[in-house]
Amino acid sequence: MSHQSVFKDEAKLDINYVPHRLPHRGKEHRLLMEFFNFLLRFPERMTQRVIITGDVGTGKTALAQRFGADITVKANKQGINFRYVHINCREYRGKLFLILQHALAVFRPTFPRRGYSAEELLRTLVQVLDEEKAYIILTLDEFDAFIEQEGSEAVYKLTRLQEMRSGKPQRISLISILRDLKSTESLGASARSTLQRNLISLERYQKDQLTDILNDRVAMAFEPSTVQEEVVDLISELAVSESGNARFAIELLWRAGKYADAGDMDDVTPECVRKAVSSIIPTVRRSELASLGLHEKLFLLGVARFFKESQSAYASLSEVERAYAVVCEEFGEQPRSHTQLWKYAQLLSALGILKTEVATKAKRGRSTCVSLPSIPAYELEKELSAAVKRR
Ligand SMILES: Nc1ncnc2c1ncn2[C@@H]1O[C@H](COP(=O)(O)OP(=O)(O)OP(=O)(O)O)[C@@H](O)[C@H]1O
Ligand SMILES: [Mg+2]
DSSP states (O other), X not given: OOOOOSBSOGGGGSTXXXXXXXXXXXXXXXXXXXXXXXXXXXXTTOOOEEEEEESXXXXXXXXXXXXXXXXXXXHHHTTOEEEEEEEEGGGGXXXXXXXXXXXXXXXXXXXXXXXXXXXXXXXXXXXXXXXXXXEEEEEEETHHHHHHHHHHHHHHHHHTTTGGGTTSOOOEEEEEEESOGGGGGGSOHHHHXXXXXXXXXXXXXXHHHHHHHHHHHHHHHBOTTSBOHHHHHHHHHHHHHTTXXXXXXXXXXXXHHHHHHHTTOSSBOHHHHHHHHHHHXXXXXXXXXXXXXXXXXXXXXXXXXXXXXXXXXEEEHHHHHHHHHHHHHHTTOOOOOHXXXXXXXXXXXXXXXXXXEEOSSOTTSOSEEEEOOSSOHHHHHHHHHHHHHHO
């Protein structure tokens, strides 16, 4: 009989999946609704321009798509012919005519792909919207690709669209998404000022926010009690050091689940997370291990063995000390003092091999706890015991 998977619905961890609720982006979602509120009441009267900025994985794309889906439902309920069109500029090499072709295809799937300039396509799009009495929010994601490719003039053209048809119903609102405003600096002052009407900037996620995001996904994607709290905690911690990137966090969670399945395990362990990390970011360089002194190696070997055996993500210093003592015995070495070990832990933490922190939840009734965030314990132990034996 085949082993059961830890996953209940893996698709909920897909990078393109947009959840119904975005924890910690409620405020920004409401702000977007407010910016576009008029659209639900007097759609023909005005249009809006909004910029969303934020670092990698701060939820810019997800927020825009969630908002787009939500406002579409509202507008359609009120009998407004409204569409949300989300376009990734990079996918279309930043080219305006390709972007417009795609937008037009939403309404006219059979419109010929060749032989039209950007201007003609823009005119046709507006014409089609007029014919259908339709309104759109056009979201230009990875807008920097567009700026790079097309420069000020095209941006200006796009953003001043409405002024050029004063007196007629307003049809096209814009949301532009970029990581930061630096790339808009290349634009002329007028293009920039028409663009920067309303700015929503998304802050990097903090650890507890990532934990909430992950917990939601765990509930959706995994079988009950296959992912322990400590595992989520470890992943959040790792994603914080990757600049609070939620994509990184979700990808780690997914990969860790894959490693659990591959190992026929009943649940996702911290070791699965470490394997997942090392499959994404390079593991510790061998030369770094080689440069360690004998007792530093023995200490680290103790840590590796502890985590190889243990299901928990954190160890107290005394647990690690005991593991080190066993290793010393095995190799016929006299263990070093407690103070010395504490120094080793600090050193290894400075090298990025271990992580030490003062436990806030009094996890093991000890103040300092140690974790091995990114190197699989089995790899580290293999590497180190070989090195110590070679000595
Ligand atoms: N608040 C949130 N709640 C739930 N999932 C989130 C949240 N924020 C981000 N995510 C998820 O994290 C992943 C990355 O988010 P998203 O793609 O929106 O980031 P981004 O800011 O567009 O990054 P990039 O600059 O690389 O395009 C997506 O899978 C998204 O669904
Ligand atoms: Mg994005």
